[in-house]
Amino acid sequence: MSSQNSVPVLETVGLSVHFGGHQAVQDVSCRFVRDTVTAIVGPNGAGKTTYFNLISGQLPQTAGDVLLDGQSVRGWSASKRARAGLGRAFQLTQLFPRLSVADNLRLVVQARHGHGFRFWQPASSLTQVDADVEHLLQRIDLAERAQVPAGQLSHGGQRRLEVGIMLALDPAVMMFDEPTAGMSADEAPVVLELIQTIRQEGGKTILLVEHKMDVIRSLADRIVVLDQGQLIADGKPAEVMAMASVRQAYLGESVVTEAAKS
Amino acid sequence: MFQALRDTLPSNRWIRALLLIIVVGIVLTPWLFEGTRALDTAARLSIFIVLAASYDLLLGYTGVVSFAHALFFGIGAYSVAIAFDQFAPGFGVMAMAILAGLSVSLVVAFVMGLVSLRVKTIFYAMITLAVASAATVLVSQFYHLTGGEDGLTYRLPRVLTPAFRPFDDPLFGVRLTGKLFNFYTVIFVAILLFLLMVRIVASPFGRVLKALRENDFRAEAIGYNTLVYRTTATLLSAAFATLAGVLMAIWLRYTGPDSVLSLDIMIDVLLMVVIGGMGTLYGAIIGATVLLLAQMYLQTLMGSTQDVLGGWPILANLFDPNRWLLWLGLLFIASVYFFPQGIVGRFSHPRATEAEAEVRT
Ligand SMILES: Nc1ncnc2c1ncn2[C@@H]1O[C@H](COP(=O)(O)OP(=O)(O)OP(=O)(O)O)[C@@H](O)[C@H]1O
Ligand SMILES: [Mg+2]
Numbered sequence: 346m347s348s349q350n351s352v353p354v355l356e357t358v359g360l361s362v363h364f365g366g367h368q369a370v371q372d373v374s375c376r377f378v379r380d381t382v383t384a385i386v387g388p389n390g391a392g393k394t395t396y397f398n399l400i401s402g403q404l405p406q407t408a409g410d411v412l413l414d415g416q417s418v419r420g421w422s423a424s425k426r427a428r429a430g431l432g433r434a435f436q437l438t439q440l441f442p443r444l445s446v447a448d449n450l451r452l453v454v455q456a457r458h459g460h461g462f463r464f465w466q467p468a469s470s471l472t473q474v475d476a477d478v479e480h481l482l483q484r485i486d487l488a489e490r491a492q493v494p495a496g497q498l499s500h501g502g503q504r505r506l507e508v509g510i511m512l513a514l515d516p517a518v519m520m521f522d523e524p525t526a527g528m529s530a531d532e533a534p535v536v537l538e539l540i541q542t543i544r545q546e547g548g549k550t551i552l553l554v555e556h557k558m559d560v561i562r563s564l565a566d567r568i569v570v571l572d573q574g575q576l577i578a579d580g581k582p583a584e585v586m587a588m589a590s591v592r593q594a595y596l597g598e599s600v601v602t603e604a605a606k607s
Numbered sequence: 608m609f610q611a612l613r614d615t616l617p618s619n620r621w622i623r624a625l626l627l628i629i630v631v632g633i634v635l636t637p638w639l640f641e642g643t644r645a646l647d648t649a650a651r652l653s654i655f656i657v658l659a660a661s662y663d664l665l666l667g668y669t670g671v672v673s674f675a676h677a678l679f680f681g682i683g684a685y686s687v688a689i690a691f692d693q694f695a696p697g698f699g700v701m702a703m704a705i706l707a708g709l710s711v712s713l714v715v716a717f718v719m720g721l722v723s724l725r726v727k728t729i730f731y732a733m734i735t736l737a738v739a740s741a742a743t744v745l746v747s748q749f750y751h752l753t754g755g756e757d758g759l760t761y762r763l764p765r766v767l768t769p770a771f772r773p774f775d776d777p778l779f780g781v782r783l784t785g786k787l788f789n790f791y792t793v794i795f796v797a798i799l800l801f802l803l804m805v806r807i808v809a810s811p812f813g814r815v816l817k818a819l820r821e822n823d824f825r826a827e828a829i830g831y832n833t834l835v836y837r838t839t840a841t842l843l844s845a846a847f848a849t850l851a852g853v854l855m856a857i858w859l860r861y862t863g864p865d866s867v868l869s870l871d872i873m874i875d876v877l878l879m880v881v882i883g884g885m886g887t888l889y890g891a892i893i894g895a896t897v898l899l900l901a902q903m904y905l906q907t908l909m910g911s912t913q914d915v916l917g918g919w920p921i922l923a924n925l926f927d928p929n930r931w932l933l934w935l936g937l938l939f940i941a942s943v944y945f946f947p948q949g950i951v952g953r954f955s956h957p958r959a960t961e962a963e964a965e966v967r968t
Contacts, residue, residue, distance in 0.1 A: 401828065427830035439828065441821035452818050456830045460811040462839075467610040468811045514829055 352415055353378050354550040355431075355518050360399055360409035361574075369395045371574040372409065377518070382544055382551040384565035384582070392574040393554045394436055397520050400552075401433045402426040413518070427456075432516030436523045436554070438503045442496030446487050446506060449495050450478045453513035477513070485509035486535055501532035508536050512543070519543065520552045525560070533560075540564060558586075608802065611809035617889055619954040626889055629896050634794060637781045644903075650790055650858045652899050653797035654851050659879040659891035660804050661847030666877075667885030668808060669840040670820030672728055674873055675719065675735035678742050679845040681868035682715070683708045683852025688862035689752060691761035698764055701857075708849050716845035720838040739873065746864055758863020767792065767857065793854050800850055801892075807843065808888055816840055820886070875902075882942050884949025893950050901938060906931045 353376035360373045370392045377383055385393050398404035400411050402423035411418050418426055427433075441449050454477045455461065455468070469475075482488040485505045490498060495506055508524055521540065525533040537560060543549055544564065555561050561568065561582060568585040570578040578591045585591055617623060632639065636649035662676045686708030687701060694700045719731075719738060746753045753759065765771050771785030781787070807813050815836055818826040823833045856862045865871070875898060883894025906928045916923040946953040 403824075403828070422832060422834075423827045424830050424832045427828055433828050435828075439822060439825040441818050441825060443821055444817060448814070448817075452814060452826075453829045455811050455814065461815045461831055461836070463811045464807050465810060467614055467806075467809045468814050469614045469809070470610060471811065510825075510829065 353412075354414060355400070355552075356412040356415075357396075357400065358410045358412065360396070360406055360411065362395060362399055362404060362407050368574050370399060370406075370571075373571070373574075373576045374409075375569060375576060375579065377550050377552060379550050380544075380547050381566045382540075382553055382564050383567045383569055384561040385552060385554045385569050385571060386556070386561065387571035391571040393571055394522055395574075396571065397433065397522055397552070397554070400426075400518075401431045401520060403433075427514065427516070430517035432511050432514045432519050434507050434511045434519070434521045434524055436526060438507050440495040440503060440506055440510075443494050445492050446495050446498065446502075447478055447482065447491040449506060450481050450509060450513050451475070453510050454478055454481075457514055481509055481513050484512060484539065501528050504528055504532070505536060508539055512539070517548075518550045518552070522554045523556065524553070525555075525557070537564065608806065611806045612802075614809045615805055615888065617887065617951050617954065622889070622893075622951055622954050626892055629892055630798075637787060637790065638779060646786075646790060648899065648903050650793050651855075652895055653794050654854045654858065655876070655879065655895040655899060656892050657797050657800045657804075657854070658848055658851040659876050659883070659895050660801055660888050661844045661851065662876050663880045663883075663885060663888055663891050664804060664808070664816070664847070665840060665844040666880055667887065667890070668813065668816040668820060669837060670823075671837060671841065672732040673735040673841070674732055674870075675715075675739045675742075676844070676848055676876055677868055677870070677873040678735075678739045679712045679716065679848035680852040680855070680872065681742065681746075681864075682712045683849035683854075684856040684862045684867040685746070685753060685759075685852075686711065686849075687853050687856035688754075688759040688761055691763065691856075692754075692759045696762045696764050701764070705850070705853050708853060709846055712845045712849040713842055716841050717838065720841045739870070743864055743868055743870075746868060754863065756864060758861060758866065760861045763789070763857065763860055768860075789858065793858050796850070796854055800847055804847060804888060812836075812839075817886070878939060880949075882939070882946075882949060884946070884952030887949065887951040890949045890951040897938075897942075897950075901935055905935060909934065 355377040357373055357375050360370060361368070362370045373396060385396070387393055395404065399406050402418070402421055402425070413426075413429055413431065418429065418431075421429070441452065444452070451468070451471075451474055454474045455471060458471075458474065460471060460474070479488075482491050485508060487498075487502060487505060487509065490502060495503065498506060504524065504527070508521070511519055511521070524536050524540065528536065540551070540553070541564060544551060553561075553564065555564075565582055568578070568580065568582050569576060570585060570591050578585050578588050580588075617626075633649045633653050636645055640646075640649075658676070658680055662673075665671045665673055665676070683705075686704045690700050690704035690707075715738070719734060722734065747755045750756075762768070766785050767789040769784050769786040771788070772782070774783045777783070808816070815826065815831055818831065819833055819836055819840075823837075826836075827833045852867055855867055859866060879891060879894035879898050881894070882897055883890025883892065909926045909931055910928045913923050913926040913928065916926060942950070
C-alpha cells in the first residue's frame with residue numbers, strides 16, 4: 346500500500362461527534378489514499394454511518410477535522426463537499442421517489458456538469474446529459490425501467506439506483522454505506538461487480554461499510570474497525586481479521602471461522 | 608419555446624383540449640361573449656392564472672409552503688396604484704412603479720427566505736402568514752398613502768381607458784376602445800408571463816426544483832445548494848406574483864385590500880393550485896377557471912336552477928342562491944376527493960416521458 350508516501354485524498358483528524366452525552370464517533374484519525382478500497386466494519390451502532398455523515402457534511406463535528414486533498418472542509422455544506430468530490434450512497438436509500446429513474450440520474454449528471462442554474466434552455470435539449478444517463482441506465486441494469494418513478498422500483502432496483510447515483514456523480518471519494526443491504530442473493534452481485542469495476546478502472550478512493558466478510562475479502566484492500574465510535578484496528582484484511590481485539594469487539598465466531606478457512 | 612411546451616404539456620388529449628378552449632375563450636372574449644362582466648371575468652381569470660401558476664412554482668414544484676403569496680400580488684398592485692394616485696398617469700410612472708414594486712417584493716422575499724427557508728415547512732409557513740397579516744395592518748395604518756380599507760381609485764394613461772376611442776367603426780361588431788386595448792395588454796402580458804414560467808420549469812433549473820420537493824436531503828448530497836435554489840425559487844415566484852398584481856391594478860383601476868391583499872385571495876390561489884394539480888403549472892389554468900367561474904356564476908346558475916325546481920320546495924330551497932358558498936364548498940371537497948393530485952395531475956404524464964419510452968423500445 347502507498348498510504349505512507351503519498352498525500353491522502355481524504356483524511357480525518359481526531360474526528361468526533363457526540364449526541365448529548367453519547368459519544369457516537371470519538372477521535373477518529375484515518376487516512377485514505379487513491380486506488381484503495383477501505384472496508385469500514387464494526388457492530389451495529391458502532392458509528393460507521395455517523396462517521397460518513399461527518400465526512401460528507403450531513404452532520405457537523407463537535408471536534409476534529411476532515412481534510413480533502415490536504416485542505417480542511419470545515420464549515421462546508423454537504424452540497425459544497427459533494428461538488429468537491431465527496432460522494433455518498435446511503436444506507437437508507439435516498440432517491441427522488443416520484444421522479445422517473447432516468448430523471449433521478451439526469452439530476453445527478455446535470456449537477457456534475459453544473460447546469461442547475463440554467464433557466465432558459467429546455468432541460469431535454471441537454472443531449473450530453475441524456476447520453477450519459479443512457480449509459481448509466483445500462484450499467485445499473487435499469488434501462489427497461491427508465492420511465493418508472495423511482496419509488497416504484499423493487500428494493501433491489503432502488504439500491505441499484507442508489508449506486509447509480511454515485512456512478513453518475515463520479516466523485517473522487519466514494520462512500521458506500523452497506524450497498525447490498527437487504528438485497529437478495531442474486532441481486533447483490535450486480536452491485537458488487539459495479540464497485541469492482543469502479544475499483545479496476547482506478548483513480549478513486551473508495552470507502553465501503555459492509556458486514557459480509559466474503560464481500561470484504563473480495564473487494565477490500567484494507568479494513569478499518571470501528572467500535573463504540575473508536576477506531577480499534579486498521580490494516581490488511583487478513584491481519585485485521587486475525588486480531589484478537591477485533592474478534593472480541595465484532596467479528597465473532599462466524600468470521601473467525603471464515604478467516605481460518607481462507 | 609415549442610420544445611419547452613412539448614416537454615411540459617399534459618399528455619392527456621382532453622386536458623389539452625380543455626386548456627385550448629380556456630385560452631381561446633379568454634383571448635376571444637370580446638367577440639364571443641356580450642357585456643362587461645364577461646370581459647372582466649376573462650381579464651381576472653388571466654391574471655389569476657399567472658398568480659396561481661407562480662404559486663405552483665413554489666408550492667407544487669419546490670415544495671415550499673408559503674402564505675405570503677398574496678402579499679407579493681398586493682405589492683405589485685399597490686405600487687402601481689400609489690404611483691398613479693400620487694403622480695400624473697403616464698407610462699414612465701408606470702415603469703418606475705413596476706420596478707419599485709419588483710424591488711420591494713424581491714427584498715421582502717429574500718429577507719423572509721434568509722430568516723426561515725433553512726427550515727422548510729411549518730416554520731416558514733408561519734413566518735409568511737405573520738408577514739402577510741402584518742402587511743394588511745400596515746396598509747390600513749398608512750391610509751393616507753394606501754387609502755386604507757377603502758383602497759385607491761386612480762386614473763390610467765388615457766389609451767387604457769374606455770374614453771379612448773381611436774376608431775369610429777367597430778371591428779366585427781366590437782368597439783375598439785382603450786378598454787379593449789387595456790384588456791389585450793393584460794392578456795398579452797399574462798400569456799407572456801405564463802410562457803416564461805413554462806420555460807423555467809422545463810429548464811435544468813426547473814428540474815432541480817422538483818428534486819428539492821422530492822428529497823432535499825438527496826439534492827444537497829449530489830451538490831445542489833438547496834438554500835440557494837429554494838431562495839431563488841421564492842424570488843422568482845414573488846416576482847411573477849408582483850407582475851400579476853401590476854396587471855390587476857391596471858385592469859381594475861382600483862386597488863384595495865380585498866381585491867389584492869386579503870387572506871381570501873391567498874386561499875383562492877391555494878385552491879386553484881390544488882384543484883388544478885400541484886406541480887403541473889397548467890393546473891393553474893384549469894384550477895383558476897373552475898374557481899373563478901364558480902365564484903362568478905354559481906349564484907346565477909343556482910338562481911335559475913331554483914326557478915326550474917319551483918314545484919319542489921325542498922329542492923328549490925337547497926338551490927337558493929344564498930347557499931352558493933355551501934355548494935362551492937361541496938365542489939372543493941368533491942374535487943379534492945376525486946382528484947387528490949388535481950385535475951391535471953390526475954390525467955397526465957409529461958409527454959416527453961412517453962416519447963422517450965417509445966424511443967427505447
Ligand atoms: N442524529 C442522531 N442523533 C442521536 N443519536 C444518533 C444520531 N445518529 C446516530 N446516532 C447514534 O449514534 C450511534 C452510531 O450510529 P450509526 O448509525 O453511525 O451506527 P452504524 O455503525 O452505522 O450502525 P449500523 O451498522 O446499524 O448501520 C448509534 O448509537 C445511534 O443511535
Ligand atoms: Mg449505518
